[in-house]
Amino acid sequence: DIVLTQSPGTLSLSPGERVTLSCRASQSVSSSFLAWYQQKPGQAPRLLIYGVSSRATGIPDRFSGSGSGTDFTLTISRLEPEDFAVYYCQQYYSSPRTFGQGTKLEIK
Amino acid sequence: QVQLQQSGPGLVKPSETLTLTCSVFGDSMTSSNWWSWVRQTPGKGLEWIGEIFYTGDTNFNPSLKGRVTLSMDKSQNQFSLQMTSLTAADTAVYYCARTSNLVPTGFESWGQGTLVAVSS
Numbered sequence: 122d123i124v125l126t127q128s129p130g131t132l133s134l135s136p137g138e139r140v141t142l143s144c145r146a147s148q149s150v151s152s153s154f155l156a157w158y159q160q161k162p163g164q165a166p167r168l169l170i171y172g173v174s175s176r177a178t179g180i181p182d183r184f185s186g187s188g189s190g191t192d193f194t195l196t197i198s199r200l201e202p203e204d205f206a207v208y209y210c211q212q213y214y215s216s217p218r219t220f221g222q223g224t225k226l227e228i229k
Numbered sequence: 230q231v232q233l234q235q236s237g238p239g240l241v242k243p244s245e246t247l248t249l250t251c252s253v254f255g256d257s258m259t260s261s262n263w264w265s266w267v268r269q270t271p272g273k274g275l276e277w278i279g280e281i282f283y284t285g286d287t288n289f290n291p292s293l294k295g296r297v298t299l300s301m302d303k304s305q306n307q308f309s310l311q312m313t314s315l316t317a318a319d320t321a322v323y324y325c326a327r328t329s330n331l332v333p334t335g336f337e338s339w340g341q342g343t344l345v346a347v348s349s
Contacts, residue, residue, distance in 0.1 A: 211336070216290075
């Protein structure tokens, strides 16, 4: 299985700040089959980014993804109050599909 | 826009079988999409259970050791998860989700989630 390790576990930030979240894979995620999700309490995850860097429908352009191979990042250029949530990376290159353990963004 | 509506019990006894159903609105089960189940626990996080294609092709997470069956009813536009021999470790929020087969996107649509507790 491809293990995805996200860092840091928790980030305390203020609205307006820029943030970069990390996701490292135990093996290369070829074909760029790497996605990012946002999850708020009591809700299902929401797809933000797929194919490493493509924004899903309706996702604001302050969200961007980058990376290749085993190292990937999600950047939020300017945090809005609604962005404070948990973020997960996920690979769909190989089976079983696997998720990272999540990074929680909390308001400072 | 596709909507996934889940149904099923919130409480199941140990050793019994869980059956959850996901009804699809705004899309056809015969479209080029994979229909998946994912579960979430505080301890293990998000775990992919398996997926089914309209042809009946399936893929499963080996960690569930053959306890899972996926099926679909094209006439009702819904698909189902059956998980046998439940234990407390299967207590989780279960989600159904859709993945495109044409443009690989990850899980682009999700059901609302069903909290399933395994307890006597």
